[in-house]
Amino acid sequence: MALSPPQHVIIVGAGALGMLTALELHRRGLRVSLVEKGRAGRESSWAGGGILSPILPWNYPEPIWRLSRRSLDLYQALGIELAGRTGVDPELSASGAISLDPQPRAQAFAWCERERLEARPWRGPLYIGGPEQSGVALPWIGHVRNPRLCRALRSHLLQLGVELLEHCAVTGWYMKAGRVVGVRTADGERRADAVVLAAGAWSAQLEASLPVAPVRGQMLLLACEPGRLASIVFRDGRYLIPRRDGRILVGSTVEHGGFDTAVSAQAREELLGFAVEVLGREVAGKVEHHWAGLRPGTRDELPYIGEHPDLPGLFLNTGHYRNGLIMGPASAELLADLMLGRPTRIDAAPYRAERARRRA
Numbered sequence: 001m002a003l004s005p006p007q008h009v010i011i012v013g014a015g016a017l018g019m020l021t022a023l024e025l026h027r028r029g030l031r032v033s034l035v036e037k038g039r040a041g042r043e044s045s046w047a048g049g050g051i052l053s054p055i056l057p058w059n060y061p062e063p064i065w066r067l068s069r070r071s072l073d074l075y076q077a078l079g080i081e082l083a084g085r086t087g088v089d090p091e092l093s094a095s096g097a098i099s100l101d102p103q104p105r106a107q108a109f110a111w112c113e114r115e116r117l118e119a120r121p122w123r124g125p126l127y128i129g130g131p132e133q134s135g136v137a138l139p140w141i142g143h144v145r146n147p148r149l150c151r152a153l154r155s156h157l158l159q160l161g162v163e164l165l166e167h168c169a170v171t172g173w174y175m176k177a178g179r180v181v182g183v184r185t186a187d188g189e190r191r192a193d194a195v196v197l198a199a200g201a202w203s204a205q206l207e208a209s210l211p212v213a214p215v216r217g218q219m220l221l222l223a224c225e226p227g228r229l230a231s232i233v234f235r236d237g238r239y240l241i242p243r244r245d246g247r248i249l250v251g252s253t254v255e256h257g258g259f260d261t262a263v264s265a266q267a268r269e270e271l272l273g274f275a276v277e278v279l280g281r282e283v284a285g286k287v288e289h290h291w292a293g294l295r296p297g298t299r300d301e302l303p304y305i306g307e308h309p310d311l312p313g314l315f316l317n318t319g320h321y322r323n324g325l326i327m328g329p330a331s332a333e334l335l336a337d338l339m340l341g342r343p344t345r346i347d348a349a350p351y352r353a354e355r356a357r358r359r360a
């Protein structure tokens with residue numbers, strides 16, 4: 001006999017994925033409790049760049065793009081809802097992006113044509129007085145300001161009456177008749193009808209069967225004057241992101257080294273060197289902040305979305321690696337459809353956790 005859909009769900013982890021999932025489930029009439037070991041939205045989802053596309057999306061597996069494409073459609077309304085309801089503008093920006101990558105441009109044009117997205121040859125200076133450069137303009141790529149998105153999501157969820165327990169670490173599952181129906185915390189058990197694991201890079205600490213591992217990314221923030229850079233810039237795996245107030249983010253490193261969020265002088269030098277090459281010597285003295293975040297990395301770079309194959313009642317929305325912000329809204333929508341037994345817009349098969357077993 002099929003089980004009835006859950007009415008009360010506990011979500012473990014209040015990063016972007018946990019909060020977006022909470023919002024989606026609340027919209028569908030479920031009671032939602034978010035349990036967070038620290039403060040909501042202060043880990044990877046705070047630290048990231050917020051580019052609303054995979055970097056050079058034609059280089060990524062198709063299932064990453066499917067979630068990204070759907071999220072692009074969802075972000076506009078989400079940005080308006082969050083800014084309107086909370087007064088915190090997540091600064092969704094349609095800046096466009098310019099790829100300076102020398103890789104074959106025909107691939108970029110062919111892919112964009114297939115996806116019906118604009119791509120055109122670009123030539124010009126990136127900033128006033130800068131040298132002429134050439135690349136590919138991708139006007140549909142924008143970005144969101146992570147700390148503001150997280151702050152707005154947290155505030156909106158509280159307004160909606162979603163329960164948020166901060167500084168409360170989950171230590172394991174509460175099981176009944178072979179199903180996960182709650183969580184264990186230092187403060188005792190909390191029960192619901194189902195649990196969503198959205199603990200980002202820490203997910204395998206709670207569920208060892210999931211191969212999700214932390215991948216550190218370091219970022220620099222440059223205090224530039226407004227107007228210095230108009231578009232996102234991609235080159236050689238690095239990027240620059242212009243914020244509305246003129247600040248420019250420089251990203252990022254990809255380091256496999258455990259749960260260490262220390263920053264290094266070497267990364268600072270490399271990132272700043274890249275920024276100086278693209279933006280000129282004047283930006284060398286503009287470093288305002290340098291930080292690191294832990295991406296939830298998976299072996300195939302795809303997230304885990306859906307019910308755990310061996311733990312009924314435990315649902316997953318984790319492992320979004322480098323693209324959690326752009327895949328977030330569509331991942332939340334997909335998981336909510338799966339939890340409620342509804343037809344899904346996107347084929348859920350590529351994101352199933354069974355693939356972790358096959359590769360173990």
Ligand SMILES: Cc1cc2nc3c(=O)[nH]c(=O)nc-3n(C[C@H](O)[C@H](O)[C@H](O)COP(=O)(O)OP(=O)(O)OC[C@H]3O[C@@H](n4cnc5c(N)ncnc54)[C@H](O)[C@@H]3O)c2cc1C
Nearest residue numbers: 013015017037045048049050051170200217293324325326
């Ligand atoms: C430098 C950098 C740049 C990036 N740039 C981009 C980009 O431009 N575009 C993009 O789309 N993505 C980008 N990403 C990736 C994106 O930020 C992540 O994929 C996304 O934030 C993951 O969200 P999450 O909610 O799964 O994880 P997190 O934001 O890390 O949230 C997980 C939460 O779970 C909590 N938690 C963990 N264990 C427990 C426990 N036992 N009990 C309770 N709570 C727990 C943590 O405290 C945390 O708050 C970037 C990431 C980094 C680090």
